[in-house]
Amino acid sequence: MPNNLPDDMIEFKSDPEFFLKLAENNMPEIQYNIKLPEMPEFIIRNPNEEVENLLNQQNKKLDEQTKELHSIRYENIKLNAQIDTLDKMIDSQNNELLKLRDVNSELKIANKTLKDNNKNYWRNTFIIAFVVAAIFFV
Numbered sequence: 001m002p003n004n005l006p007d008d009m010i011e012f013k014s015d016p017e018f019f020l021k022l023a024e025n026n027m028p029e030i031q032y033n034i035k036l037p038e039m040p041e042f043i044i045r046n047p048n049e050e051v052e053n054l055l056n057q058q059n060k061k062l063d064e065q066t067k068e069l070h071s072i073r074y075e076n077i078k079l080n081a082q083i084d085t086l087d088k089m090i091d092s093q094n095n096e097l098l099k100l101r102d103v104n105s106e107l108k109i110a111n112k113t114l115k116d117n118n119k120n121y122w123r124n125t126f127i128i129a130f131v132v133a134a135i136f137f138v
Helices: 016-033 047-119 121-137
Strands: none
Touching: 047 121
C-alpha cells in the first residue's frame, strides 16, 4: 500500500471502508482513461406526433404546389387574353384584306375598261376631227 496517503485515509488502512475510499479516489482516473462506446440516442415518439409531423410536411408541400399552380394559372389567363386579342385583330385584318381584294378586282376591271377605251381613242379622235373638219369645209 502506498505511503503517501492523505491523513484521513491512514486510520482506515485495515478497514474495508479504506478500500472503498481508495477505489472512489482512483475511479475518476479509470473513467478518464477508458472511453465507453457512445450509445445512440433512442427517442420514443408518439405515433400520433409522427403522423401529425408527416401531415404538416405534406400540407406545406401542398401549399407550395398550390401557390405554384395559382401563379401558373394567372400566367395562363394572361396568355389566353393575349391570344383572344390577337385572334380578334387577325379577324379584323382578314375582313379588311377581303375588302381590299374586292376593291382591287373592281380597280382591275376599271383599268381594263380604260385600256380598252384608250385603244380606240386615237381612231375615235381622228374620226371626230375629220367629221368636224368636213362640216366646216362644207
